Amino acid sequence: MAGMNRRAALAGMGAALLARPALGQSGWPTGPIRIIVPFPPGGSTDAVARLASPGLQQALGVPIVIENRAGAAGSIGTSAVARAEPDGNTWLLTFDSHAVLEALLPSLNFSPERDLVPVMHIGGAPYVLATRPDKPFRTIADVVAAAKARPDAVSFGSTGNGTVGHLAMTLLGQRADVRLTHIAYRGGGPAVTDAVAGNIDLIIGSAAVLNPQIAGGRLRAVVQMGSERLSALADTPTMQQSGFDGFLAEAWWAVFAPARTPAPVIERFHGALVTAFREPKVVETMTTAQQARIVLSSPDEAARFVAREVEVWGKVVRDNQIKPD
Numbered sequence: 001m002a003g004m005n006r007r008a009a010l011a012g013m014g015a016a017l018l019a020r021p022a023l024g025q026s027g028w029p030t031g032p033i034r035i036i037v038p039f040p041p042g043g044s045t046d047a048v049a050r051l052a053s054p055g056l057q058q059a060l061g062v063p064i065v066i067e068n069r070a071g072a073a074g075s076i077g078t079s080a081v082a083r084a085e086p087d088g089n090t091w092l093l094t095f096d097s098h099a100v101l102e103a104l105l106p107s108l109n110f111s112p113e114r115d116l117v118p119v120m121h122i123g124g125a126p127y128v129l130a131t132r133p134d135k136p137f138r139t140i141a142d143v144v145a146a147a148k149a150r151p152d153a154v155s156f157g158s159t160g161n162g163t164v165g166h167l168a169m170t171l172l173g174q175r176a177d178v179r180l181t182h183i184a185y186r187g188g189g190p191a192v193t194d195a196v197a198g199n200i201d202l203i204i205g206s207a208a209v210l211n212p213q214i215a216g217g218r219l220r221a222v223v224q225m226g227s228e229r230l231s232a233l234a235d236t237p238t239m240q241q242s243g244f245d246g247f248l249a250e251a252w253w254a255v256f257a258p259a260r261t262p263a264p265v266i267e268r269f270h271g272a273l274v275t276a277f278r279e280p281k282v283v284e285t286m287t288t289a290q291q292a293r294i295v296l297s298s299p300d301e302a303a304r305f306v307a308r309e310v311e312v313w314g315k316v317v318r319d320n321q322i323k324p325d
Contacts, residue, residue, distance in 0.1 A: 028265050032063040034090045038077025040070045043188075044208050044290060048122065048253045049093045051285055055276025060269075073097055073162060073324050075105055082115035084258045088265035092116065092256040096124070096164045099309035103317040104162040104324055113310075116256040118302035119266055120273050123286065123294040124252030125207040126226025127165055128233065129156075130219040132198045140172075140223040140242045143202065147178035155181040156202040157191040161325045165204035167316045168225060168249035174319075175244060184325055195219060206251035207233070207291035225249040230291055252309075254302060266299060 033056070037049050046068060053064045069077035074097050084090035101112050131137045137146065147154045158166040161184045173180055183200050185191035188209040195203035196218045203210065203219070211232055213219040221236040227248060229238060239247035255273060257266055274296050276282065286292045297305065316322070 028088050028268065029060055029062045031089065032065050033060065033088070034065050034067050035093050036067050036069055036077045036081050036090065037093055038069055038071075038074035039095065041068050043095075044206065044251070045093060045095045045253060048286070048290070051282050052093075052273065052276040055279050055282065056272050059272035059275045073101065073104060073160075075101055075108060078112065078116070079108070079110050081256065081258055082110040082112070086258040086261040088257075088261055088269065090258065091119070091269065093122075094254060094256065096250070096252045096309065097162070098254065098256075099164070099306065100162055100167070100313045100317050102310070103314035104322065115259050117259055117261065117266070117299070118306050119255040119257050119270055119299050121295050121297040121302040121305045122253040122255065122273075122277060123292045123296070124250040125291045125293065126224045126230065126238075127168055127204055127249040127251060128207050128210050128214075128224045128236070129169075129202055129204050129222045130195065130210050130214060131202050131222055132195060133217065133220045135198070135201055135220075137202065137222050138220075139237075140239065140244075143180075143222065144176045144178055147173075147176070147180055151179040152181050154202070155183055155200045156204055157183045157185055157194055157200040158204050159188050159191060160184050160186065162317060162322050164249055164251065164313055165206075167313050167322070169204050170320050170322070171247070171249075171316050172244075174316075175247065186325070192219075208251070208289065211291050226293075232291060252305075254306065270299060 035049050037046050039045050049066050053066055057064045069080055074094060078092060078094060081090055081092040098112065102108060137143050143154065156169055166182060169180060188205055191203055192213060194200050196213060207230055210219060214221050221233050223239055223242055224230060224233055224236050225239050225248060277294060277296055283294065286294055
């Protein structure tokens, strides 16, 4: 009888131990949640994170802390999430530059593919090529013709070496067989200032960054790089409409979790993200101020999207031996 009681007690202890992870997951969250943005405050990624924060807090019932950990092309903040405990308390909300981290920084101390799992592709806005209105570039054909006539004489500004804007213009140079001069800036503000002043011929930036200047008449859009025209730039053709089939370049935002984060936790956080980004005020801000196409993908769809971006832009980095600033 004593042996039977002991075996029953051990079996009960085993069942309780096995049940603990499930109970822990079902009880999540139990405290504050950090969303790490690997860029400084004031940029579009920071703005998107802060837009979602109130809705997430309401949906999950715990404080949401937005933590900016900038530096090294976004790799410092991204590394912090990759190395965080997979307990659902730390998440990454990042920008399109995530797709080129491994190609641009081969000495990373983590693997974006192995150490992080995509949770959601939030959405994106097309890259736009623009110029000061008194410059002679009205179409992408004008840009190509000028670059053919004067190799290396036509300049464009971007927010830095290895950014998707820079890579898109590098790809344009390959496709059109022209040489353009790249001027790398540390942020959209200085690049826009120089473009408006006429110190550079062209600027490549997301629609969110450039549309205020275009709407105000200080810049003129030359071409947009999305799959279809934005309503705010209805008169500006896409690259595909300009003869560059399959040419797409979009600024995008996505959420990632540390690898091995429990699936039920990811599922619940994903649901909270959907709720937060479907708030009418958030939708209005995203579609007007950010000029964004809202996606709110599933984790599987996000994984496929990110894999495609890594393949396309990583190849441009490697083919052209592009290094960070």
